[in-house]
Amino acid sequence: MRFAAAITEPTRTPDFQANAKGKLPTRRQTIKRMLAAAALLTTTALTGIGFGAAPAQAEDEIRIGVIYPLTGAAASTGVELKAAAELAAAIINKEIPAPPGLVAGIGLPHLHGAKIKLIFGDHQGNPQVGATEAERLITSEKVVALTGAYFSNVTATASQVAERYGVPFLNGESSSASLTQRKFKWFFRTTPHDDLFVGNFFTFLHDMEKKTGDKLRTVALFNENTLWGNETTKLQVKLAEEQGFTISEKILYPAKTTQMTSEVQRIKAAAPAVIMQSSYLGDAILSMKTYKELGFSPKMLLANDAGFNDSEFLKTMGKDGEFVISREVWALDQAERNPLIKQVNDLMHQRSGVNFNGNSARAFTGIAVLADALDRAGSTKPDAIREALQKTDIPASGLIMPWKGVKFDANGQNELGQGIIVQVQGGQYVTVWPFDVATKPVVYPMPAWDGR
C-alpha cells in the first residue's frame, strides 16, 4: 500500500498541515511535490516489479516459471491448474511419497537431488499480460523453463517471448492447432490439439461401424456460431468429405439463443444417424430439452466437450442427460483402470479437496514431463533442456493421461496424445473409447425418449 500513501500524501497531508500552520508552500513547491510524488510512484513500482530481481536462491534450486489465469473470468480454472502444478512439484521434490511408475524425474537424481521451485505469474486471460509475465519470469526471476498458459492466445504471446530469449516453453493445456504450426524451436506441447480431437470423432464412428455393423454415414452438424463452432464446423466438413461421410444438415446457431425449435425440426427432417454438436452450457441444455419435446432421438448424439461436460449439465438435465456421448481429454473413471491415476488423484484430493479434471490433469502432466526432461538433461542450460525434451519418450504407463505416451515431433507437438470419448451412464461420465482405455461399453443406439 505504499503507493496509496504516495497519492494522498503530497496533495493532502503536507499541504493541509502547512495550511494550518499558516506557512503556505509556493506554487513551485507544490509542483515539486507533485513531481516527487510521481517519481516516488514510479520508483516504488520499479522496485516492486524488480522485487525478485536478484533473489537469494539456493545453489540446488531450479526455478520454473508457471503462467496461469489466476484472476479474471477463468480464475477458478487457474487456481485448479496451480494446485495441480504444485502437487507435481511436491512429488518431484519428494515432499510426498511418489506413486510408483510415475515418470516425472522424481528426486532429480541427475541434478544431484536439486529441488524445483515454481514461480507463478498471473496473465488474467490477457495475451499482453502473458507476454509481460513471461519476460519478467525469464529476465527477473531467472527461470530455466516456462510452462502454461491454458488460454491459447496467451500461450501464443508468452511462447513468443520464450522463443526470443531461447528458453524452453512447455505447454500442457492449450488446444489451438496453430500453436505448433509456427515451427518454433523452443515450444513443446503435450496435449493433443483441436484438429486431432475433431479427427477422433470420425475415427470413433469408423470404430463403431466395425463394432456394430451399422452404417453411421449421415451426419448433422449442429454448432454454435462463434470462433470455436465455426472452426469445428470447417474441420468437420473437410474430414467428412475425406472420409466418406455425408453432411445431411449443417446448422450454426447463436449460443445465446432462447429457442431452438426450428433448428431441431430441420435436423429431425434430415434424419441423420449422428448429430455432431458443439455447444456451451445454456444452449446444450436447451437443445436437449428441445430434442425431448419434439421426440427426436438420433442413433447417436456426439458432443464436442464444453457445455455437455460442464458439471452443471447433468445437475440440470438429470436423467434426460443420459446416453449423451462427448469427447473429453480425461475422465475420473480412468482411475478404475489405471492404479497410477487413482494414486495421483488421491494425493490431489488429500491436498486440495478436489479430484482431477481434464485441465488440471494436463497441467500436472506438463510439469511432470518438464521435470523428466530436466533430470535427463542433467543441466539447467536451455540447450540441454531442449535437447532432452526432444528426446522425451514416456510410455503410457508412466502418465496419468489416457494417451499412448509422450514423444514430440519436429514441431514440438506430442504425437502420442489422444482424446477420449465418454458417455453419460448412470449419472456419470464413463470412458467408452478408445476401446483399449474404455471402462464401459457404449450404449448404442441412444434409446428413444419414450423407451427410457
Added chain:
Amino acid sequence: MTTGTNFSRKAAGTGALLALAAVLPLAITEPSQQNFLILILMGAQMGVAWNIVGGYAGQVSLGHAVFYGIGAYTSTMLLTTLGLTPWIGALVGGLLAALFALAMGWPCFRLKGHYFAMATIAVAEIMQILVTNSDFLEGAVGLYLPMDRSGWTWLIFLSKLPYYYVILGLLVLTVLVSWAIERSHIGYYFRAIKDEPEAARALGVSLTRYKLIALSVSAFLTAMGGSFYAQKEMFIDPGSVLATTISIKIALIAILGGVGRLMGPVLGAVILITIEEYSRTLFGSTGSGTDMIIYAAMIILVAVFSPSGVLGLLGDVHRHLGRHLPGAKPEAEKAEKMEVRP
C-alpha cells in the same frame, strides 16, 4: 495567455522531461522494467489520442478498441501478406481508422452524451464479432507476425530499447498533435462544442464537422498505437486488440489523469499502469485476486477524491492555496501549470 518567461520555463521543463525519458531506459536495463516503461508510454499514447475527442470535444467514446484493432490488423495484414514494412502499414492503418471514424461518426454523432457512448460500444462489439468470424483475418485464431524478420525495417526487435524509443516518439507525436489542436481555433471549437453545443452552433460552428474531425484525428493516432502493439507482442487476435476492456482502459487512463488536459492522460497512464503491474506482480501469483481488489480500490480512491482526474485534484489543491497567495494568477493558468508544453 502565456508570457514569454512562462513559455520558456515550460519549454525548459518539457525539454528536461524529454531528456529524462530519453535516458531512463539506459539507467534501467532490466528488460522487464523497460517493458513496464513501454507499457506506460503505450497507455499514455492511447490516452492522449482518446483525449482529443473524449476530452477536448467532450464526446466520450467507449469503443476506441475498434481503431486500435484496425491499426493492429491493417499493419499486420500488410506485413504478412504483402511484406510491407509496418512503417507504411501503420500509416495505412491510421488512414483506414480515420475513414472508419468518419463513417461511424456520421450516424453516431446524431446521438448525444450517453447515447453516443453506447453507440460506440456497439460499433466496437460488432467489429469484434466480425473479425472473430472472418476467415480472411484468421478469425479467433489470430495473426502471428513473422519472427524471422527483425531490425528497423520490420520494426521487430529482441531488445526492448528500440521499442521504447519508437513508442516514446509516437507519444511525442501524439502530444504534439494534441497540443497543436489545443492551441488552434479547432481546439476552441472543440471546447465550445463540449461546453455549450447550442451556443457553438449559434455562432456558426458546424457541430458534426468538428466532432468528425476530432474523432478521425483521434482514430488515426489510436490506430498507430494498435500497430505498435502488434509489432511489440507479435501476435494479435480479436481478444487482444478489439476487446471491450481495451476501450475501457483507454478511456480510464484519460479520465483518471484528467480529461481535456494535454498531459492528463500521461499522468493517468503512469498511475494506472503502475497500479496494474505493481499489484499483479506482488499479489497476482497468489491466485486469490488480491491484486484485482487493490487495483479496483485504487481506482475507486482516485474516483472518489478526484472526479476530475488526478491533474484536476492537483489543480484544486493549487487553487485552494492560490487564493491565499499574494499576486495569485488566474485559476485557468494555474491548472495548466502541470501541462508541459514544448
